[in-house]
Amino acid sequence: MIDLVWLIPVIMAGAALANGLGCRKLGKIAGYISVGAMITTFVISCMVFLQVRDITKAIPHHGGEHAAEQEAHHGRHGASMLAEYETLGHEQQEAIKAQYLFVRADPKAPKPYDTTVRGGLGGHVPLYEWINIPGVFRGDRPLTIEFAFHVDQLTSIFLMFISFVGSLVFIYATGYMKEGPHNTLDPGYARFFSYLALFAASMYTLILGANFVVMFIGWEGVGLCSYLLIGYYFDRQFSAKLSCADAGKKAFVANRVGDFGLMLGMFLLFWGLGTLDFQTIITMLSGDVSALPAGFGYNGAIITAATLLLFLGATGKSAQIPLFVWLPDAMAGPTPVSALIHAATMVTAGIYMLARLNVLYMLAPTTLVVVAVIGGATAFIAAFAGLTQRGIKKILAYSTVSQLGYMFLAMGVGSFAAGIFHVFTHAFFKACLFLAAGSLIHALHHEEDVFKMGGLAKKMKGTAFAYGFATLAIAGIVPFAGFFSKDEILYNVYTAAQGSNGGFYCALWLLGLLTALLTAFYMGRSFVLAFLGKTRLQEHPAHDAHQAEGEDAHDDHHHHAVAYSEVHESPLPIVGPIVILGILSLVVGWLNIPEGLLPLGDFNSLFHHFLAPVTDRGALLVAAQQYGYTGGAAPAGAIVVGEVLSNNALATNWHGPELILAIVSVAIGLVGLGFAFMLYGSGSLAKSECLARKPLLRNLWNISFSAWKWDDVYDAIFVRMMMTIYAIALWFDQNIVDGVVNGIGLLNRRIGIEFRRLQNGQVQVYGLVMFVGVCVVLLYFVLSLPQALGENRMTVTERTREILGSKNVSSITTKPVALPEQPPTTLAKH
Amino acid sequence: MTSLLQPNLILATLLFTIGILGVMWKRNAIALFMSVELMLNAANLAFVSFAHELGIMSGGILVLFVMTVAAAEAGVGLAIFIALFRARRHIRVDEHDTLHG
Amino acid sequence: METAAYVPAINLHGILPFISLLAGGMLCLAADAMSGKEGSRRILPVISFVALAAALVSFLLPGYPTGSFLENTFYSDSFSRLGCIVILVSAIATTLMGPRQVIRRNLPSGEYYTLIVFAALGMVLLALANEMLSAFVALEIMSLSLYVLTGIDRRSGKSAEASFKYFILGAFASAFFVFGSGFLFGSTRTTFLADAHNYFATRGGNMPEGAEMWAFIAFGLVFVGLCFKLSLAPFHMWAPDVYEGANTPTTLYIATGSKVAAFAFLIHFAHAFSSWQIFTAPVTFIVGLIAVASMTWGNIAAIVQSNLKRMLAYSSVAQTGYMMIAVMVLVALPSLQAAGNLNATTIANDTTLIYNAISLYLAGYTIISILAFGIAFHIGGEGSMAAYRGLFHRKPFAAVGMAIAMFSLSGLGFLPPTIGFIGKFYLFKEAVRFNMTGIAVIGILTSVIAAFYYLSLIVTMFMKAPDEENGIELAGRREERIAGLGGGDAIVRVMLATATALIFVLGLYPGLFTGLAAKAVTTKPMTTAMVKK
């Protein structure tokens, strides 16, 4: 099945094409096509996943029973373990080194987890050689770019949840994209599903790509589709300032900035290593260090620069500081789009890339610090902004940014698997939240303000139930998915704080805890405001509303208040996916229960064990290098060494703090939720308004509501500052550059206008110009002939003289030259 | 016998040049097209004289083809002139400059 | 003679496309005569489509002959065969747009489709021709059909004027072609290019004096005639006017089919001379000069255009200029080989690579043109820019398609990669590979200039508000509505979507096309054994 993985993007692209072709004619079928395609890809993804799982299981563990056992019992690797290792006594360290030497001395050392090395798993799916340039760039090194996909554990996990969540979202969209009292299809129904399918195809390409270029195709495709989808209602106004089309543009531009960084990073890597293939890069970096170009070692300058640039790309796609501004405005798209973008796709791209390149990032500790800081700061800032928002989708948008911050925080401390696990759980509960919000909005006819809702739990039981589950999950309450993933991130940050730079990581940890509190609060707030307490909707429909409905039936995006008694649960295609996702936001966390909380034997840390071959490579490599490994014959040997080191380091792992930390974070979550319930539980807004009147809180409220005035800051930076720079540049331009650069542009136009004048419509002028060309061609040919003939032939003047001098020419004969045998042209064959 | 190749080629070139001049100078589309015919005739002449010089008796074959093509071109071309004349009431080539720029 | 009857060696498969096209054209005429106006409007597109498709299929069938066939008159190599395929694709695109065009302007459908099919016949013949007289006749079949197709809209004075200009200049250019053929005959004693090739190969270093000069003049004159068909600067002056005046399907046809045909023949023609060593340097220079002239002139003049079809005309001038880069490399190969820069064993391989680059570029150019002209046709408006203001807000798919076409034409369609980008990339790559960095740099610089007008169209479509008065009710839409033309619409849409998909598919997987070229036996390498001077 792995070899057929290319089917996945192709199927989606086919669906996109079919829908694009059929356009309006298809009607409902458009939705079915896309949903069908998506479910098909889900099935394929499942099969791929199962196969990958079987292969992972079948790989023999190295280092005997002991190591395998240990391996099974811990879930955490990386910098945190390295930190733990530092604390070991001298004797223990020596013992580990001895073991390391032993492993290294054994030439037949098994190659565990060689699955990620090209060919090991058969996970490399080359389709064809795409670009092959023999020895033009970088001396004689050929540039070869394969169009290839790559399947490993990381990919298969991503495939699974993207296709699953995606399928549910697609199903949901078939219900959601109907409007008005008669459930008429949205006029752009087919177009919408075409975009959606294309979006999924791009996302699949992104995660399947075996090298930067293929990944970048998907990366750009996702950007393009997000532009199209966010700007889907291009004729509507999104907010006072922005139209939906503008929101699309904003997303596009912010992403372009990031892409610029990504491209520079790519070029830098290519310049240094001469390849863009992920596995080759990773193999090279984990190979002989001395063979690498300068700047590619541990904490090398180039690798740091490249990873930073790549991270800039990730901040664009995954909405981190400084490029997160587009995400809240991405709400302008239809709700299924928001769910898709925020939960399973697009924003996870940055996380994915970091995890994919964890070897690079582990080799660049400086970058990791930046990643951690950006992640932590984004998590906090976005959570703070989420506190006071009124639009339900806005709240969710900021919560996404915040959760993404968590993920980057996890990666910043070197626990990539934890980051991925949070992506995974987040995909479920965030999709659930968005879809439930969409259900609300749908039921309330485009009312998004939570202050105008309330008491809806009675009317919309399914939605409320799912939203509640997801809220508990995101708040980190104990058996729910979010608890396991978030707690693990915090735990990893905490362990990082035990090593060097403890204070710094400790601060990050505290920030994380604070964010958790805020998260619980604002999510609780949104739930309470929307579903509990007394309703703030009108109790009964007003008369004019009835009339309006009759008259404005076609005007589907027109807001008109819905009375409480009119609200009813959304239809099955909408509620079904929500409820499924709600239940899943309870259970998916159980895939990765740490032993420290609940010893379950083999069932502990399933997720991590599965991912470890990919995500822990970097950590293992660094660990190995730290203790003298400088590369050797088998790159996999390095991994073995690191593995052994880490396992030994973990032998002393103490699970004490894990439990305590878990209790702390659950407590924090409960406090946040409780506070929200206290403040808003009654259904009236009086308490909160009362609080908001206090000066300090008022100011904070302002900061939060305006999202730290981030847009204004951008205005200041990019508009005002740029205006100043522009003024200077303008002066420079007008006075100095004008003559040169602008002049060329003007010259082009000027010449263009001259050409236009020449093209005056008179056929004879055309003939004349043509004839000029004829004369030039012939003149050149005639003049170049003597030169071409060489010196031993007559010169031009001689020739001329001879022409003029000769009269009776045909009498001069030269020796006839034997003619070649040529394919007879005529009747000679008879 | 004296070879007529060189003078004939000169003559052909001269006729060809005159044809080109006609294309560039004539205002009446039909007269202009007659100049093109002159050019084709010049090509014929060159071909025949080459063939004669080379002793290839069938050199006239090109003439037949060029003639056919010329006839076909004349048919279509004159029809186009008629169509243009019907549309614009004249066929002065330099005054048809609606399409320009 | 020994035998009573002369039996030419006929390869039936080789002439199958000709037969199919000829039969198609005749059937069109017959069907038109037998059915009424409405009937022929329905039947003829089908007949011509079937004929063209049959011809296309017979080219694609595995057994299509390679090498000389039909009395050495034609030479089929992978490049010319791919050229034929491209030509037929463009002819099919033209046919598919036919029904709407016929209704829009109330054209005589019988002649319209017949001429499309016959023009395709002429193009295919020209692309395969390896003999000057056949080439000339084929060129004229193609040209006459296109002159008439250009002027077939008798209700439009512009159409008549365009036809008139095309005809005058075309006849002028073919006179050069004939004169050149005469000189080729004079210097090599044959009108068969294979024989000429042999002649140059064996006697190239020891030609009778005078014959050398005639050969030079012959090449110059024929080359000029072909440059006209290829609309290379400065022989392109007709192109903008004709593109503007002709109906859009015909414009597409002229811009793609006739160019590809002339290009394929140019390759055959240049190949005849390629065995003549002293010839390569001047030709390389002239071809390079014309390439540079076309790239700069085309792109710069396109900037100031206010009519889309004119803009595309200039852009196509520039695009052909880019193609000439590859021709330049191709003709320079033997001299590079002679200078010891290349080794003889790799030269066939190198030639194949260059042919691949050209065929990819040609195919890409054709597909993109089909998309661009097809959308211009689809939305109506005949090229006026007013129709494109804020197009995204009225017809998002059309606008996105046009944007893709523009991105692709500009070669900016970097990621996701489009055929336009890959095509240019391969061309420049070949130029750089053979140390012709200068012309590649000029190519890239002019592409940058070109990006300006391509992008400004995109800005017009996406950023500007629609011009309600001029933009909405476009030319010809009313007639179509009256005729209740739904079916034609869908077909055109399918065609456009296919073109869009192909732009990306071939961009992602150029091997799909070049692989076809590689499979199709060997392309003639542009060299043979040299005769020492």
Place this chain on the structure above:
Amino acid sequence: MVLFLYSILFVITVALAVGVLLNKDTVRSAMCLVGVMMCLAANYLLMQQEFVAFIQIVVYAGAIMVLFLFVIMLLNLREVEVLPWYLRNARFWGGVLALLFFFVVGFGINVFRSSHGIPGVVAKEQALAESGTPEVIILATQMMTTYIVPFLLTSVLLLVAVIGAIVMARRRDEDGNEIVLDPEEVDA
């Protein structure tokens, strides 16, 4: 003798060609062109190409030129050409370039000094010629063998020409209505 005849012919041909160029009256131009064609026919006769000469007169001078004259008369185009000022510049440069062209090509036309040697095919033909086979038979043989393909193609060409001429010259469309310009284009 031949050379003398030829010289006269040369002068007359050029004079008539110049007449085609300079005559302001289109009909006179056409008559001059007919004269040029006659002269060329005479030239062919000097080269023993009797059949070609005959065809030249019958088809070219006879048929094609009559077509020209017919159209001139049909459209009543016997107007005197007066060159507008804006064409003069182009005319001047056209003249200069034509001169250049003539010298370039004229220079290129060198003496033909070597006997080429006749390739097998042609040798056979020459043998035919020497055996007294009439030129027309040689032509016909070639037409039916070597050049059979272009010969067949001319039929298609003529068919295309007929179709084209009918389309472009007809007065009424398929419905029998007079073809008139679109209203918005009448002014143009």
